[in-house]
Amino acid sequence: MATALGTASSVSADTATLPDAADDVSNSSIDIGEVTINNKDRGLVVTIQTLGLSEQKAGGTQVWIDTRQARMGPEFTMVGSTGPETDYYLWRTKGWKIVGSFPPPCALSMRVDYSADTVRWRTGPDCLGDYSRIRVSTEATFSHTDFAPAEHKFGPWVSRG
Numbered sequence: 671m672a673t674a675l676g677t678a679s680s681v682s683a684d685t686a687t688l689p690d691a692a693d694d695v696s697n698s699s700i701d702i703g704e705v706t707i708n709n710k711d712r713g714l715v716v717t718i719q720t721l722g723l724s725e726q727k728a729g730g731t732q733v734w735i736d737t738r739q740a741r742m743g744p745e746f747t748m749v750g751s752t753g754p755e756t757d758y759y760l761w762r763t764k765g766w767k768i769v770g771s772f773p774p775p776c777a778l779s780m781r782v783d784y785s786a787d788t789v790r791w792r793t794g795p796d797c798l799g800d801y802s803r804i805r806v807s808t809e810a811t812f813s814h815t816d817f818a819p820a821e822h823k824f825g826p827w828v829s830r831g
């Protein structure tokens with residue numbers, strides 16, 4: 671597990687890749703292989719490449735988004751199902767916990783691709799407000815949880831392109 675923290679790499683202006691170890695979670699669960707962050711001016715795309723996704727693995731993915739370094743922890747989280755019924759939401763967060771009774775309505779999408787084994791999240795300023803850079807912490811859960819880069823740890827800051 672310790673090695674996962676040291677492997678964040680490929681940082682450039684508005685993209686980053688978070689590699690994650692294979693087989694670091696029970697093989698009945700959803701194993702994250704790599705997370706790609708594309709922080710374009712018009713929107714943020716976070717793609718979670720798993721090492722095997724199917725309707726039977728009806729778990730979920732979660733992306734914590736940090737937009738303000740001065741405020742501890744993430745400001746937002748996106749949560750969605752990887753099962754056939756793909757409900758997904760974006761919530762405000764405080765201290766790594768969801769706050770508020772309802773998710774704020776905003777432009778958000780999540781697409782599960784079983785043949786590519788990916789979950790692709792799209793959001794942007796409509797949901798996140800004004801931000802110049804972001805960093806994320808991701809999770810995939812079915813029977814167990816795989817984290818990238820690690821639980822309650824963010825990847826590198828990614829500038830908004």
Ligand SMILES: [Ca+2]
Nearest residue numbers: 690691701702
């Ligand atoms: Ca993994």
Ligand SMILES: [Ca+2]
Nearest residue numbers: 738741742743
């Ligand atoms: Ca913050």
